[in-house]
Amino acid sequence: MAQKNFPKSRGFTVFLIMSFFLASFPGTIHPCQTIDVTPNTRIEIHDVVLVNYTLWIEENIVDDQQGPIYVEDPDVIEKVGVPESIIEEFPNVFAPPNLGFVEGILGMRAGEETNHRINWITGKAFNDPNDTYYGENLFYQIRIKKILLDASQPTPTLMDIPFFVPLVVLLGLLIIFLIILRIQRYSRTHNLFGLKKKCYYCGKIANVMCGNPGCTTPYCKPCFLENNGCDLCHSNTMIPLK
Numbered sequence: 551m552a553q554k555n556f557p558k559s560r561g562f563t564v565f566l567i568m569s570f571f572l573a574s575f576p577g578t579i580h581p582c583q584t585i586d587v588t589p590n591t592r593i594e595i596h597d598v599v600l601v602n603y604t605l606w607i608e609e610n611i612v613d614d615q616q617g618p619i620y621v622e623d624p625d626v627i628e629k630v631g632v633p634e635s636i637i638e639e640f641p642n643v644f645a646p647p648n649l650g651f652v653e654g655i656l657g658m659r660a661g662e663e664t665n666h667r668i669n670w671i672t673g674k675a676f677n678d679p680n681d682t683y684y685g686e687n688l689f690y691q692i693r694i695k696k697i698l699l700d701a702s703q704p705t706p707t708l709m710d711i712p713f714f715v716p717l718v719v720l721l722g723l724l725i726i727f728l729i730i731l732r733i734q735r736y737s738r739t740h741n742l743f744g745l746k747k748k749c750y751y752c753g754k755i756a757n758v759m760c761g762n763p764g765c766t767t768p769y770c771k772p773c774f775l776e777n778n779g780c781d782l783c784h785s786n787t788m789i790p791l792k
């Protein structure tokens with residue numbers, strides 16, 4: 551195997567350079583995306599939802615709110631906050647009051663209403679002794695006015711695999727590169743495009759020529775040896791053909 555010929559190493563260098571550029575091409579990096587809200591869109595974690603709710607404790611309305619809520623476990627929000635990107639897009643966004651509230655709205659659609667009861671002992675109401683409604687059983691009337699941001703993952707496609715397109719392109723290039731190599735190798739022993747010189751005697755691809763500088767008639771080596779040299783000038787030196 552003639553692995554170290556010049557065209558191959560040059561081809562391989564070109565291949566590496568192209569790979570590098572393709573792999574680092576910024577347009578191929580899959581962006582974080584949200585999908586369109588339809589009437590069938592259901593609330594999921596990390597959505598932003600415009601809600602209207604009333605909180606009852608026993609016979610009294612104690613709270614009445616309207617606005618965009620970031621759907622996330624309030625404990626998580628307390629630890630890491632609402633993501634910057636959400637605040638930028640919805641400056642008046644607020645955190646859900648408690649985990650029970652979040653669980654109560656998951657799966658709802660825009661326009662739907664629910665009455666949601668949260669018993670304090672479940673640990674999903676107000677758990678902090680400093681909370682105004684600590685220890686209370688809660689009753690929410692919630693109306694989902696609109697799903698403002700559906701952050702659910704769209705059904706993944708092949709295009710979502712990171713670097714899928716460059717990978718396919720690279721594979722294509724690799725295959726083309728291998729085909730070119732094969733053609734190169736094949737053409738060494740076959741007269742692929744009729745470009746090679748043929749033996750003066752037998753017509754096969756010549757691999758030597760007459761060593762007489764004024765003659766240089768092509769021969770295959772066996773013919774040249776068998777016939778004791780060049781038929782035309784009778785020189786018996788031969789030079790390998792490239």
Ligand SMILES: [Zn+2]
Pocket residue numbers: 749750751752753754769770771772773774
């Ligand atoms: Zn021959």
Ligand SMILES: [Zn+2]
Pocket residue numbers: 760761762765766767780781782783784785
């Ligand atoms: Zn000759």
